[in-house]
Amino acid sequence: AEGKTYFDDVIDYLQKSKASYTVFISNKILANVDLRAVLKIHQAQNNEITAVFKRVARNDIASDDQILTLGENGTVLGTKKFNDLSEKGDTYNLVMGIFIANTDWLIKALDAGQNAGAPTSIEEFLVSELTKVKSSAYEYTGYMSNIYSVKSYYQANMDMLNPEKFNSLLFSSQKVITRTKNEVATYFTEDSEVRRSQFATGCVIKGKVEDSLISRRTVVENGAEVIGSVLMGSANVGENTSVKYAILDKNVTIDANLKIEGTPEKPVVIEKDTHITADVIGG
Structure with a gap:
């Protein structure tokens, strides 16, 4: 609601971090993204915010997923939820829920946003800002799974039995580091x-x-x-x-x-x- 301080804890964290850039990652996309490459584009284009997207088929999209309309050099011309699109095609620019933003700008934007009744979801807020400030979209071309249902969760697991998909996700130039639990072999x-x-x-x-x-x-x-x-x-x-x-x-x-x-x-x-x-x- 307008005037509520629902972003105050986030703003406090960002202020104390003293980081030049902030990365936001949602929790339903399975992918292996090189954030250093995204940051280079973000810096080179002098953006306030950069979003990561992937071209996907309509069967891999949930009804409330955000879709980008893009111009030259990845500029964001518009955003819409998938179920709000008037025309349906075969492939779409799916927002992966991964963003890099300038921290100073983000602090000010969050403060202004909560005073104006912006969406309480930070992901929705960042999407809404893409068409308001200098921004662009970075295309991810590696393995990705959009997990939004039991079926998509099941399929993401079955994908890991495919050596090509398994290696693309886990053995790219980006290491995947997990907790070590040493036990006897199976x-x-x-x-x-x-x-x-x-x-x-x-x-x-x-x-x-x-x-x-x-x-x-x-x-x-x-x-x-x-x-x-x-x-x-x-x-x-x-x-x-x-x-x-x-x-x-x-x-x-x-x-x-x-x-x-x-x-x-x-x-x-x-x-x-x-x-x-x-x-x-x-x-």
């Missing part, structure tokens, strides 16, 4: 059967796993099969149980001789800490 029995899957450490695999991603400390018992699924940490799949096209959150236990089955279009989702004692068919 153990595969002689009777286990594994195809096109990824495993974290500490698992025990006795059954069949195919086209799946298996997180730490997961157990797949004898006669069990896991196909086209994403299993979070400490899952337990009982003997002779079938898990197909499913997403299991952490600490899920599935009893023996059961069926958990979805489809690639609508995978079954099992909540965290659930103990499954009966079949679950369909999403």
Whole structure:
């Protein structure tokens, strides 16, 4: 609301940071962006704000995603939510929710914005500023996944079974640094059967796993099969149980001789800490 001080904490943080530039990154885009390259463009064009975008197909866009209309040299001519576009084409300039801004300008803009009733979402605020100040858009051409639904989350995980997409995301010039958790290696029995899957450490695999991603400390018992699924940490799949096209959150236990089955279009989702004692068919 107008006159409310909802950006004050952010402004205080920016003032204390004493950084020349501020980077804002939203939380639903999976990509590996070289921010140093974006900063070079930002500096060379003497922008107040620079947005990162990618050309994507309409199937990879959520209804409330922001779309850019661009002029020469990436200048931003307009922004609109996807569902507000009057004409629909095949590809669009999707705002990735990644911005670099001059900190001094951003502090002043946020202060003026909250006094004028600007959007409380910083991402929406930054998008709204693109057409008001000197700005441009930087095109990202690497792997990207826009995660806005269960289906898109599932597909982003399945993409990691594609070596080309996996290497593009994780083994580019930009390192991906995660927390180290040293554990024993995953153990595969002689009777286990594994195809096109990824495993974290500490698992025990006795059954069949195919086209799946298996997180730490997961157990797949004898006669069990896991196909086209994403299993979070400490899952337990009982003997002779079938898990197909499913997403299991952490600490899920599935009893023996059961069926958990979805489809690639609508995978079954099992909540965290659930103990499954009966079949679950369909999403």
